Amino acid sequence: MVAKYLFTVKSTFNSVKQSSKYASVVIRKHSVWTQDRVIKSPYKDIEIPNLTLYDYVWQNLDRWPERTASVCAETGRGYTFEQAFNLSNRFAANLRTKFKIRDGDTVAVMLPNIPDYSLVSLGILAAGGVITSINPIYTAHEVQRQLKMSEAKAIVTLPEVVPVIKESLKIAKISIPIIVVKINGNPAPEGTVLFNELSEDIHTDNSVLKEVRRSVNDICFLPYSSGTTGLPKGVELSHRNIIANCEQINDPINAMHNETTASHQDSVMGVLPFFHIYAATVLMFHKLSIGAKLVALAKFQPETFLKTIEKQKTNIMMVAPPLILLMGSHPAATEKTFEHVQLVCNGAAPLAASDVERFLHRTKRDIDFRQGYGLTETSPTVAISPRRSKRYEATGPPVGSTELRIVDGDLKNLGPNETGEILIRGPQVMRGYRDNPQANKEAFTADGWFRTGDLAVADEEGIVSIADRLKELIKVKGFQVPPAELESLLREHPSVSDAAVIGVPHQSKGETPRAFVVLKNGHKCTEKQLSEFVNEKVAAYKHVDDITFIDSVPKSAAGKILRRVLRDQYC
Structure with a gap:
């Protein structure tokens, strides 16, 4: 299953802009759309070092051996x-x-x-x-x-x-x-x-x-991406995949860091979990490779989180929507809290403009606000808007060496301002799902394009906006919750004949699972009993506390659960 990441960036990066390392990067002057309706990156193609990820991270160790690499918040x-x-x-x-x-x-x-x-x-x-x-x-x-x-x-x-x-x-x-x-x-x-x-x-x-x-082509990282039609699948990411993504976000227009010098070192907030691909690549591996200090926060508590931002003089933050909401509303979040913050990257789900504006009002800083798009299967970054972009609804064009297609149901290419599934080709795309040829067949086209399952639209300039998702992964506080996993557990209960789970809006969680259950003839079971049966087997963010008993689960002729019908009837 595609693990999607939408993120927002705000930044003031003079040192990166001035760095000679990036002087050769240019934006194409011609159209990013080809005659075949393929979107090409407007940025110069990247060069991928012939290194393992381990050697890539440590390649500039001699420049900052005494700098702090990681510290407990x-x-x-x-x-x-x-x-x-x-x-x-x-x-x-x-x-x-x-x-x-x-x-x-x-x-x-x-x-x-x-x-x-x-x-x-x-x-x-x-x-x-x-x-x-x-x-x-x-x-x-x-x-x-x-x-x-x-x-x-x-x-x-x-x-x-x-x-x-x-x-x-x-x-x-x-x-x-x-x-x-x-x-x-x-x-x-x-x-x-x-x-x-x-x-x-x-x-x-x-x-x-x-x-x-x-x-460089060997597998180095194996995160498991949740699926809606089966169990989580192992995403095989090579050294080359992750290094390519690090190089793609080194572009000065997309960069989320400052250059480490004798007088400056970025202080990066490590609150997003390192076991997620977004934090693993963009936060941990990449930021260590450029000599930044990683501030690790093991357990989230609002007051500790806010105090750490100020105490550690944090200037780079990777967060999820609930944290943005907290920073925009918590009494302890003041202008002084964000005094040193230069960049905030919101991951896992999009934010309403009003939520962003409320947070920016707290910071009282004249900064850029950008969005990006990525997936576990793409290491993760695919597209990100350029610095100082004011198009808050858009994710930007594809990063360097990346091509996109927007296609209809027959996989025929669509043009500007037409909505369809987004397909990706680039060096950051995974090798494949481990030991799962059927999933790989479904995920890749015959000519090697990765199918995201996400609906998107791109304008004449190749600026991508994510419209919806074809797949039905539930995002609870940025965490992936696959309906199929919860449905399988519900069906294990001796009184349950069938079950379906959908994601419904939730004020603080973003989304939360709602289950629809069909009981076996002659069986009785309460909502509380079912909740306890499932919840003891899964992490807290996967808990099912909203259960509706129905006569039958609506399904297609092929047996696929019609979740949209459930939404229309009950939500």
């Missing part, structure tokens, strides 16, 4: 770039020697946003491994599924999450090492290994890392 615990490099390398060497991780092996990361997240991730890459990220609030049922699908050889987590991991391994009937990151004085759980000991062992022989043989 609450405790101040953190690492310099030099420390992060050394610690991640020792961890990598121990992954190969003590846990026999080999090139292409998958290692799961189930952590909140802590300073060690990037060290763990880069260590896995240095060992030749593949990262699969897991939401740290997942239940054992959800975790075991991803561990099995990804064939993870080890998992890294926090001590307090170990009981969930052990239960998931029991359900999956597998046994893999559990590595824990200890961030306080509590003892490590029995049967686990400390990440801290693996990374801080100065006697580690790093020469074993010379055995690693990974190329």
